[in-house]
Amino acid sequence: xxxxxxxxxxxxxxxxxxxxxxxxxxxxxxxxxxxxxxxxxxxxxxxxxxxxxxxxxxxxxxxxxxxxxxxxxxxxxxxxxxxxxxxxxxxxxxxxxxxxxxxxxxxxxxxxxxxxxxxxxxxxxxxxxxxxxxxxxxxxxxxxxxxxxxxxxxxxxxxxxxxxxxxxxxxxxxxxxxxxxxxxxxxxxxxxxxxxxxxxxxxxxxxxxxxxxxxxxxxxxxxxxxxxxxxxxxxxxxxxxxxxxxxxxxxxxxxxxxxxxxxxxxxxxxxxxxxxxxxxxxxxxxxxxxxxxxxxxxxxx
Numbered sequence: 693x694x695x696x697x698x699x700x701x702x703x704x705x706x707x708x709x710x711x712x713x714x715x716x717x718x719x720x721x722x723x724x725x726x727x728x729x730x731x732x733x734x735x736x737x738x739x740x741x742x743x744x745x746x747x748x749x750x751x752x753x754x755x756x757x758x759x760x761x762x763x764x765x766x767x768x769x770x771x772x773x774x775x776x777x778x779x780x781x782x783x784x785x786x787x788x789x790x791x792x793x794x795x796x797x798x799x800x801x802x803x804x805x806x807x808x809x810x811x812x813x814x815x816x817x818x819x820x821x822x823x824x825x826x827x828x829x830x831x832x833x834x835x836x837x838x839x840x841x842x843x844x845x846x847x848x849x850x851x852x853x854x855x856x857x858x859x860x861x862x863x864x865x866x867x868x869x870x871x872x873x874x875x876x877x878x879x880x881x882x883x884x885x886x887x888x889x890x891x892x893x894x895x896x897x898x899x900x901x902x903x904x905x906x907x908x909x910x911x912x913x914x915x916x917x918x919x920x921x922x923x924x925x926x927x928x929x930x931x932x933x934x935x936x937x938x939x940x941x942x943x944x945x946x947x948x949x950x951x952x953x954x955x956x957x958x959x960x961x962x963x964x965x966x967x968x969x970x971x972x973x974x975x976x977x978x979x980x981x982x983x984x985x986x987x988x989x990x991x992x993x
Contacts (some may be wrong), residue, residue, distance in 0.1 A: 717861075745865070767896060820968035823847045827862075827961045830877070833847065835902050837880035839863065841873040849873045852932060855964050858939035860955030861885065861926060862964055878939065878954055879904050887924040887939050895927060898939050905942045909949045918942050918950035934970045 813883035825843035841848050845868045855862040855875050863877040876883055881902040888895050897909045908918055922942040928935030 757843045804914050818917075822849060822853060822966045822968060824963065824965050825849075825873075827875070827964055830958045830961055835881070837877040837883075837900065837902065837958060838866070838963075839875035839877055839958070841865075841875060841964065841966070842871065843966065844869045844871045844873045846870050852969055853966050854933050854937075854969065855966050856934075856937055857956045857961060857964050859957070860940075861933065862956045862961060864932065873966075877958055878956070879906060879945065879958060885933060885939060886927045886929040888927040890923045890925060894922060895929070898924060898952070905943075906952045906954055907949050908940065908942060908946075918946045920945055922950075922952075924952065928970055928972055931971050932969045934967070 730838055741851070765876060825841045825847070827839045828842050830839045831837060836942050839854070839855075839862065841849070849865060849868050851865050851867055853865045855864060861879070863875045863883060866874045866876040868874075878885055878898065878900055879902070880900045883900040885898040886895065887898045895911050898909065899907045899909055901907055910918075910920075920942055924939050926933040926935055926937045926939060926940075938955045940954045942950045942952045944951055
């Protein structure tokens with residue numbers, strides 16, 4: 693038969709000892725309390741010293757327990773702060789992304805505005821402007837260098853007309869369609885443009901290399917030395933290209949030829965102006981030669 697669960701302390705030695713020590717501890721605490729009460733009544737100075745000693749002994753324990761209690765109590769606040777900070781960071785990141793996008797759009801608009809202003813100045817300077825169009829594509833990675841305009845014969849574009857951009861000469865029209873036209877870029881191997889050096893007016897030829905650069909070739913050997921930084925512009929010789937349009941800047945020194953980088957780079961071409969081919973003015977007519985005066989002998993006869 694199973695033993696009864698209702699067991700009194702008298703039947704358990706451990707329970708008896710526990711009850712005995714509980715009584716002893718209660719009596720001891722009562723005695724200590726009475727002693728402290730008597731000490732505080734009859735000798736306050738000694739009681740103050742005893743209280744200070746107890747405080748010194750229990751201060752570290754109290755500090756540790758207080759820190760633990762504060763740490764436990766701050767857990768909900770810490771969790772709430774984390775979520776608030778996380779949400780605030782997400783909002784700030786979203787705002788930063790929007791501001792970054794607006795900044796990029798503003799910079800693009802500023803660059804576009806500067807290019808359009810340069811294009812307007814070029815349009816005012818170039819004679820007989822046919823149309824302004826966009827270069828919708830270029831063959832920058834091919835050995836042949838072409839560009840495609842979104843304007844053609846219906847807009848007045850014709851073969852042979854020069855094409856310029858805000859930075860400088862782009863090329864000339866190779867053939868046209870109703871609303872498109874192919875441009876032979878000055879970097880193409882079949883392109884040759886008469887140019888002059890800005891610093892002294894020395895004539896030369898700007899020939900495309902097919903790799904994005906231009907060869908500046910001398911015409912005469914009087915002063916064929918090319919220096920890095922030499923700037924060449926169209927000369928207008930032979931017609932087609934209006935004089936004074938920037939073409940290229942020399943990269944390395946050379947004697948009879950030198951590599952140069954075009955001002956109108958194929959990888960950034962977007963807007964172009966097509967204008968009529970340049971026709972140099974005819975040379976002045978020679979002055980009439982005065983007829984010789986008749987001799988006196990012929991007059992007398």
